[in-house]
Amino acid sequence: MERTITVNGNVIEWSEGMTVADVLNVMKYTFKLLVIHVNDEIIKREEWPSTLVPQGAEVKVIHLMSGG
């Protein structure tokens, strides 16, 4: 299996021990109103730093609208 994950349809490199918070850092997603699914499972905000993202995972980082 390739050492990648998919984030919002974009393929990015995966590394051992990668957490949800790491994914946000890599993607430079700084917006506050986010809903995050890892393989269709919702991850609570307080669990982002500790939740590991498995190799090959499909991550959805849904930015909710504000402003505009």
Added chain:
Amino acid sequence: MSIAELKAKHRLIREWNYTPGQIFRGYNNRTLYVNLTDNTIAEKPVTQHMKDKFVGGKGFGLKLLWDGTKPETKWNDPENEIVISPGPCAGITQYSGAGKSLVVSISPQTDSIMDSNVGGYFGPYMKFNGFDAIELQGKAQKDVIIIIDGRTNKVTIEEAPAEAMDSHILAEQLTEMYALDEKDKINIAVVSAGSAADHSLIGMLNFSFYDPRRKLCRLKQAGRGGIGSVFRDKKIKALVAIGTGLKGDLNNVADMKAIQERGQRFNKEMKLDDQQCEMRTKGTAHLMEIMNQYDLLPTKNFQYGRDDSQIANIHSEVFKSKFTQTWKNLEGCWFGCSMSCAKAVDGFELKTGPYKGQKVIVDGPEYETAAGLGSNCGIFDADHIIEANFYCDTYGVCTITVGTATAFVMECYENGILNKERTGGLELNFGNSSSALELLHQMARGEGFGLIAGKGVRYMKNYFAEKGWGDIKFMNDIGMENKGLEYSQYVSKESLAQQGGYAMTNKGPQHDEAWLIFMDMVNNQIPTFENKAEALHYFPMFRTWFGLQGFCKLPWNDIEPENNRQTAEPAKVPEHVESYVIIYNAVTGNNIDKHELIRQSERVYNFQRVFNIRRGYGLRKHDAQPYRAAGPVTKAEYLSREAFYDKQLKELVNFDPAGKSLEERMSVMRKYREDRYEQLLDAVYERRGWTKNGVPKIEHLKNIGMDLPEVIEVVRPLQ
């Protein structure tokens, strides 16, 4: 001159007595008509048919404007109208963001239908004084004010020659003049424009709300499309609504308990604001660094989406430090709003212009203002933005429009289309704060290059081309207007859906119909044309609804319920949609569901499209966008994201950029993006029930219940 002396100079033109209003379930069931040519003042009935088809707010405005004008009526014809209508839910204080009014008119910028929403007290006070809308027609001979006095149940037209023109003074003068005492000032609401509205096509209207803690008038703006210029063309100096004090249920609603329950639920949610958007401490300025981070902050006339080297100077924390953080930050532009995003800078010392050296209060800056007057002009200076914000407001011109128009001028200047000679000595490079401010002062004085810039981007493009100063094709590419209205402040290049969200709007490119950039560009939630078309159906229809009712959009999605993430469609904020349905039913006694909510909007939205068509607009060609909105116009733009664009060519266009010239890559990219926009138009028109030319189909109008004979008459020849 003292207030008494100012008032002594008034001359009564007409006085009209009315029977007190009796609001029942959100409606007075009558509107107020004022004609300034023959000084008629009258009331008009609101029929059940009008409520069923047009609901209120913008719907009422469009209906009255349609009936009051002809297809060929120009913005400065006496028969053009300004209609202000708040909507049936406006004025409730038990749910946040319920004090909005919608203003409609024929625009001097677009020659078609303009609508602009605004907070402040005028709309609700006018309603509580007995009228669901005010319809202003005709032209006065001399400057007048119109007073709707709820104490005496009189409407008067008075010549008012001596008051100031600029809004920050005029609002204070009239509030002082008509209040019984300091405590009563909160019952006075003023609508005014300003000296730049006299000399430009981009004038806006200020709606006041008195701040008893500061003992000052605050101002909110109906900014878009030049309605302030129409106001001044009619020689209206101000409108004044004199209220008689708020009580709990002035709307005489059907079910107050239901509204209270939803209101309390929302107020609890606002405790999450610190972890979410920080609306209470920063207002919409919280978006500055977020938009920069996502390449969406317009920089140097929308060429770029970020400037990492300078964003710190206009970061939201900078504005937060300048906003006065009041007790619990409860600063709403209508009573009972716990979102409280009406931020202000107190004691700001002006460095330029006629009020130089004075310390003033500045309402805002909000995000659009800070991006438009700041980054988009290459001016990363918070104090410049605050000063320009103040002057735009008091002079009565739209900050969004001034920002985009100035940015266009600056790019023209940097490309040799303009020079010092042509601008009358102004060095209008990007980043030149003093010249940008002087341009604004010239608009107010009605002189120099300010007179030209004050006519907007579309006028300037043609004027510069006629003078032989520049290539019209290039200016069409970089001039950020559609339908004659300047773009608001988001970079849409990488979001096809947002390109439609801007250029397919009824009034022109304002983000209040749809803001889809995250859904489309970042989340990749709407990848197909059909997905995008569905979003460009639902969101414009949903958001139109706020303007029918008197609601503010911000409490819908600038705070999210804690469990929103677990819902099937979090982008729609389902719990808030449910609240709006419940509140509407609780105010009016009707019984709609979330589908009928969309249907209410769809009727009015399609009516507005047909109104545009009646005036010779509203077709596919009018939904065309400047290429700058869709892709990189210049080599510098392409090169700023070369790897990104090259990757797109390879992966999306199936074109290998290796070894190809920059010109060739840009040309292939442009064709790809322009083709996709055309495909988007097809998909959206299909979803909206329109022909390929963008005309609502008769069948669709029948389906939604907007097959009125006068509407069918317009669209039938175009089927």
